[in-house]
Amino acid sequence: MRDRSLFQRMFEPPSLTEMAPASRLLTYAILILWAIVVLFPLYWVFITSFKLPFQVNDGPDFIPFVDYQPSGHAWRYIFVELGNDTLRPYMNSVIIALTSTVLAVTIGSLAAYALVRIQYNVKIGTVAGFIVLLTATVFAITRFGTPWHITAVIALALFFFFATSFGRHFKRSLGNNDILFWIISNRILPPVVAVLPIYLMFQRVGLLDTHVAMIATYMAVNLPIVVWLMRDFFAGIPIDLEESAEIDGASRIRIFATIVLPLARPGLAATFLLVLILAWNEYLLALFISTADAQTMPLLVAAQNATRGPQWWYMSVLIVIMIAPIILMTILLQKHIARGLMVGAVKG
């Protein structure tokens, strides 16, 4: 072999599967740099939770025991003095985030699966009929004060009549892609626009500041994301598998449960995690819908920025205990977010 200088060898991969020393150096340098960018705020929050107010204001102090003497005063305040006032929002967050996520993922997956495997053909006339009747119903109730249940029943009866007869005369129809677009269009408007109507709606039915209201809202807000993500995962499952199971004697529900869901597990895990984090961190909707009983953690964190100015030490403690379960969940679900599950299904 030809002699190469050290400089040349820096840029040559030693083998097909290894990187050249120079590119390896560069790669790791970038990765370490990015890791610092990502991890430093977490470290900062963690050490701030052990600082006294004057240490925070004097700063910057980076290394506990060297730059400053850590103190547990903020932790004591949050857990002992606030006590139940910390625990309640925490439990609220857990209940609301978990329940809404489980519901959104369940309902969203079913919808996504249906949109992948069943061709819908909704006649435009039927859709138009529905909108017209809905408008008429609202108009009749508000303007003429007709009893709402009777009006609704009449409208529904008319709708089914229209759907079966009137709608058929329309050629144009909506397909699965239109339905999907409609679902995602629910997320196009910024939440600020929707928050007032939502507030008024829950006020009207007397559900403000309840778990039900929070769960329902979060579920509705996150459903489009679940449908869109899961649709891609379901579409990636070869239809041969489902047809084979069908011939082997499985019902549709059974196919979904024993073939489709296990194969979509990586997608389910990833979607679940994403939606859980969205629900866990949600602030704006919670700010409007909840006041005390259904208050969640993000609100409690924000509340530490009160009349006495931002109390970084308390906030840091809250943020640390807020991050912990999400990190735990990610570690738990990580092994399910594996690739290569489909290997061996079809072809050689």
Add this chain to the structure above:
Amino acid sequence: MRVQLKDIRKSYGSLEVVKGLNLDIAEGEFLVLLGESGCGKSTALRMIAGLETITQGSLMIGDRDVTEVLPKYRNVAMVFQSYALYPHMTVAENIGYPLKLQKKPKDELKKAVLAAAAKVHLEDYLERMPRQLSGGQRQRVALARAMVRTPSVFLMDEPLSNLDAKLRGVMRAELKRLQAELGVTTVYVTHDQIEAMTLAHRVAVMDAGVLQQVAPPKEIYDNPATRFVARFIGSPAMNIVTGSVADGTVAVRDGSVPLERFAPRERVSFGFRPEDCNLVAPEDGMLKARIFSTEMTGNETIVTCAIGEDHVVVRMDKDFDMEADELVGIDVNPEKARLFDYDSGERVHA
């Protein structure tokens, strides 16, 4: 069980892909649906399975009309081209899946899985996952899964086409033996005429959604009902030369072949197989031709001759040695020659 397709049609919107299919498949018969891709053979098979709805016509399995019956109630077993193994289940679970759905007791299920696995020599692989198997082994798992219960019909959609040539030959032989042992009616779809000829009791040739001919392999080969079948079956394909019939001979460009008892015709497709003709000296041959190319395959030589623009293939023995562009004569065995109507492609009988 006996399977009857009565004037079955399938349309997607205005596009008709299966145009009135009539088939009567006897109990225990191995029927091969043969045709080019897109001819409707797979659609026909999927209609028997129940994976596609039947636009028109009726389908009987045994004495039962199953035209409108869901796949799971038809008791058919299907082997897919892609094998369609459940990747998250072991080989044993894959094979046992149909029985598990029937809620068979555990020990009975285990015994059946073992028996099915033994038939395809997979006993040692039961605890493996599909991804740990080779292509041929996956194919065997798919077969075992089809055989684990006693279906009324086996449906196979190009099951061997993803295997390499050598393995395909081995699996073909095994498949034929298994089918004979089990005696289950089998409908097998393929575009490979060798598979069709070697496996089938009867071959059904389809073209553009229309059934061309249903007959035993030998009959299909010797007496093709249409020009399409004649060209499709056989490798190299049957030679087709355009000519005319008059006075007990078929006249083509540069020669004529005596063919008695045929009514005179203006234009006709004159067909003969490469093994039913012979190369002779240019002045003795019925047809005059020029050698275009020769291919020695080992046991024989495939000689392509040019008659004007047409190419005619002749099968000669392996010692044949003539150079390209040499002039030759071609003698055709009149008894083996076939005539087809030039326009419709239908066989013309004497």
